[in-house]
Amino acid sequence: MRANKSMQWMFLAAALLALPSLGIAQQGEVHVGKVTGHSDAGKQLYYRFCWGCHGFHGDGNGENGPYLNILPRNFVAATFKCRSTPTGTLPTDEDLYDSVGRGFNNSNMPAWNSLTKQQRADMVAFIKTFSPRWKTDKPGDPIHVPAESAVTLDSIKHGKELFTKLECWKCHGQEGRGDGPSAPTLTDSNDQPIRPYNFAAGSRFKCGATNHDLYKIFMTGLDGTPMPSFADVIKPEDAWDLVHYLRTLQVTTKSPELALWMTSKEGAEIVKAQKITGTPTGAGIKQ
């Protein structure tokens, strides 16, 4: 009996010692899937690969910074474009990890998928040491993305109505070519000019390439840019309709949505009438 009791105590002590590794992240650690990233290791990588643009202090003022069209991210401000979390909240570790591996299409941020998963997770852990926000704020709860609805002509047509009703065209243009009436006036939160996405010339988006990524982009918004969150104004089931329509605007990219749209008289006429000019960032487009 006595032995049992002391065993119990030992178990309790062992459990207490093990607590920090049971889901409670240690300071300077991040968890992405089964990988645990460490900021100490990330520091070595940061001062080899990242600081030239993102700066010694992580404030985006690296040596190369001023020469880049889209300024490097300022990790001290901790405002991030690509998130699964609501606007105004910190991203999850996975969001940052995905951004490092994916890179930012049409910017100078390359995809760091030449590094190992471990190295990328280490980098994320170190990036999070630059801003005190990571100590005071918790990342937002990722938005719920329901299962994708079927791609139908009705869904695409409804998406087209939403595109008009929600005035996406004010910036992205009637045909999604990044040439809407407000496009030339847009600036990001650093007061740098920024162009809306040109769907017609691009296949990838800033925050991914899948329908799921596209859903998240307009529901969470791209913080630090003019792209707002529509989470409060689009119902989840409507959101998939908008995704399906947006795909048909990518007239140079094959997709089930575009193929189906082309089978309809309306869709075929619209797509045929489009002339593709410019790049996905909007450069070379007549405003």
Next chain:
Amino acid sequence: MRTKQAFMAGVAILAAATMTSAVPGGGTVSGKVTYEGTPAKQKPIDMSKEPSCAKQYAAPPPTETVVTGPNNALENVVVYISAGAPDEPPPSQAAVLAQKGCRYLPHVLAFQVNQELKITNEDQTSHNIHPLAKINREWNKSQPPGTPPISDKYDKMEFIPVKCNVHPWMHGTFAVMKNSHYSISGADGGFTLPDLPPGKYTVTAFHESYGDQTQEVSIAGSETKSVNFVFKAKPY
């Protein structure tokens, strides 16, 4: 001895309690905000790209980065007690920012830390509300016509520029205050900070284009102290 200590402690607690809120019949700081020099000329806003807003005006309204009145009065200056007054819990009523005619009403909205902020869209067009917070979190939300008010609050003091990316002429300011002692200068440049308990205060005046100034003031009893601010206008 012990009772006396307890009594003194009680007095101290009472004093602290009265310090945490405005005292009716307390002292007042009031005055005028003016400018010297030539302020930038406010240009008429071209709303032709948004006809539903443009048609609400007989003549295009001017921009509001510097709003002046007769006798060099400077409007839209947030005058507040920046030191000397304790932080206060927020009032229960919400501060409301309306988007109307593709402008922000009011142009400068002051409210307290953790006070509810409601943003309404009274226009027939979509706006995106993009408060460019640096100390608080920056967010950016779309608000199509006919949708419910957006509700939010800020937990730190800050002057936050607000803009709508769709309508680039729309600019405003949120003034997130730590206590209830604030006033926004009117068309005559006048402001009043009433109900101040006796004490030493730092009074700060903030203008979105001209920055801020401070002055020290002591209040005893129910006196009214006059404090005036003069901003140097920039012609651009």
